[in-house]
Amino acid sequence: MNLDELVFHPWVVQGPREVPTLVGGSGSYLIDASGRRYLDFSSQLVFTNLGHQHPRIVAAIKDQADRLCTLAPSLASDVRGEAARLIVEVAPQGLGHVLFTTGGTEAIEHAVRMARLYTGRPKVLAAYRSYHGSTAASIHLTGDHRRWASDTGAAGAVHFFGPFLYRSAFGSSTLEEECERALAHLEQVILLEGPSTIAGLVLEPVIGSAGVIVPPPGYLRGVRELCDRHGIVFIADEVLVGFGRTGAWFGVDHEGVAPDLLVFAKGVNSGYVPLGGVLVNDAIYEIFTKRAYPAGMTYSGHPLACAAAVGAITAMQEEDTIAAAARLGTDVLGPGLRELAGKHESVGDIRGIGGLWTIELVRDRVTKEPLVPTGAAGAANAPMVSFVKTCLDRGLLPLILVNRIHIAPPLNVNDSDAATGLAIVDEALTAVDTFLT
Numbered sequence: 001m002n003l004d005e006l007v008f009h010p011w012v013v014q015g016p017r018e019v020p021t022l023v024g025g026s027g028s029y030l031i032d033a034s035g036r037r038y039l040d041f042s043s044q045l046v047f048t049n050l051g052h053q054h055p056r057i058v059a060a061i062k063d064q065a066d067r068l069c070t071l072a073p074s075l076a077s078d079v080r081g082e083a084a085r086l087i088v089e090v091a092p093q094g095l096g097h098v099l100f101t102t103g104g105t106e107a108i109e110h111a112v113r114m115a116r117l118y119t120g121r122p123k124v125l126a127a128y129r130s131y132h133g134s135t136a137a138s139i140h141l142t143g144d145h146r147r148w149a150s151d152t153g154a155a156g157a158v159h160f161f162g163p164f165l166y167r168s169a170f171g172s173s174t175l176e177e178e179c180e181r182a183l184a185h186l187e188q189v190i191l192l193e194g195p196s197t198i199a200g201l202v203l204e205p206v207i208g209s210a211g212v213i214v215p216p217p218g219y220l221r222g223v224r225e226l227c228d229r230h231g232i233v234f235i236a237d238e239v240l241v242g243f244g245r246t247g248a249w250f251g252v253d254h255e256g257v258a259p260d261l262l263v264f265a266k267g268v269n270s271g272y273v274p275l276g277g278v279l280v281n282d283a284i285y286e287i288f289t290k291r292a293y294p295a296g297m298t299y300s301g302h303p304l305a306c307a308a309a310v311g312a313i314t315a316m317q318e319e320d321t322i323a324a325a326a327r328l329g330t331d332v333l334g335p336g337l338r339e340l341a342g343k344h345e346s347v348g349d350i351r352g353i354g355g356l357w358t359i360e361l362v363r364d365r366v367t368k369e370p371l372v373p374t375g376a377a378g379a380a381n382a383p384m385v386s387f388v389k390t391c392l393d394r395g396l397l398p399l400i401l402v403n404r405i406h407i408a409p410p411l412n413v414n415d416s417d418a419a420t421g422l423a424i425v426d427e428a429l430t431a432v433d434t435f436l437t
Helices: 055-067 078-090 104-119 136-141 145-150 175-193 219-230 251-255 282-287 303-319 321-341 378-393 415-433
Strands: 022-026 029-032 037-040 095-101 123-127 157-160 198-203 233-237 261-264 276-281 347-353 356-361 399-401 404-407
Touching: 037 415, 055 303, 078 095, 078 276, 078 303, 095 104, 095 282, 104 123, 104 136, 104 198, 104 233, 104 261, 104 276, 104 282, 123 136, 123 175, 136 145, 136 157, 157 175, 175 219, 198 219, 219 233, 219 251, 276 282, 303 321, 321 347, 321 356, 321 415, 356 415, 378 399, 378 415, 404 415
Parallel strands: 123 157, 123 198, 198 233, 233 261
Antiparallel strands: 022 029, 029 037, 095 276, 261 276, 347 356, 356 404, 399 404
C-alpha cells in the first residue's frame, strides 16, 4: 500500500501522485527512498534558508529536547526569551516585542486582530498580487486566485493594485512612473474607502509566491507615509522573504522602513519546527499593558521551535548568510537566469532579488499571454507538467505556480550546485518551448 495515499494533501487534487518519497537530506539536497539525490531548488516552500539538516539547528533541537520538550505559553522559558532577543536584535527599529505563533498564516490573523483592536476600525487593505495564508482573515486578504474558493466578501478586506511594471495596471513605461502611479492609486483607495474605516494595510515588502515582484525604489517609503498620514497600521508580511531571503534580514530593510507590525515565519528557523510570530511596536504593545490581549495559542513559543530559531539565527550570523544571499542574487542567479531568458522564447520575464527569483512563461513575448491560464489542468497545463517531469528526471526539485517557475535554493547553496540547477532548468525550458505555437 502507498502510505502517501492516506494523507489528505493541501492545494492539490486528491489521489495517487507521481512524486518521490523523500527520507533524508543534507545541505541543498534531499534523498528519496531509493537513495537518489535531488537538488532542492525550492527550499521546499521557500523556508529551508540554511538547507537540510544544518548541524547547528539540529544540535539546538536535540539539546532542547534533552532539557525540556514543551511548556505552556503562559510560563517563562529561557529558550523562548533567547529566541525573542535574537529576533528583536535583527528586526527594524522600534519592534521590541514578539508574539510567537506556529506559522505565518496564524501570525497574519493576530497582526490583523491587533491592528483592529488598536485602531477600533474594521477594514484591512491588501494587494491583489499577494498571498497571506489560508485561514479566515488571511485567505480573504490574499489577492491572487488562491482566495477565490473561500472568499465570502465579508471579512473587511479591500484590495488594491501594487506596482508591477511588467504587467502594469497603470500604463507605466518606467519604474519611476509605476511607483508614482501605484502610490496615487493607493491613496485614492484609502480616500474612497474612508481612512477612518481602515485599521491596517498588509503588504509583502517583496511579493513572494504571487509573482516575485520587487517594488520600485521609494514605494515602501510612500506606503509608510500614507499609513502615517491616515493613522493606518502598516503590517509587513515577511513570512516568505524575511530572515535573509532577499539579501537583507528583512525585505523592508532595503528601504530602511520600519512597519508597525512585522509578521514572520519560515526562515526564522529554516522551517525545522513550525514557528511564526508578530513583531510588535511599542505603541501597540503599550495598549496591552493595560488590558489583556484576547487571544492565545497552545503552542505559542514552543521550546523546540524556539531552540531551532536560536540555532538558525546564530548560524546565519556566524556564516554571514545575509551577504551570501545578496551575492547569490547579483553574481549567480540573476546573471544565469538572464542568460536563459535569451535562449528560450517561452520566457517572458525574469525578476528577483537575493535568493528569490522567478521565470514567467508566456505564449507570446509581445502580448504577454501566460503560457498556461490560472487553474489550468489536463492538456492546458501540459507545458508545466513537462517542465516538472524533466526536472525530476534529472534530479531537481522545482517550485511551480501557474505559469511561473520560482527559483529559491537554500541561501548557502554553493556556486557549483546553483550552476547545476540552472543547467537542468535550461533543459526543462527547452522541453517547454516545444509547446509554443
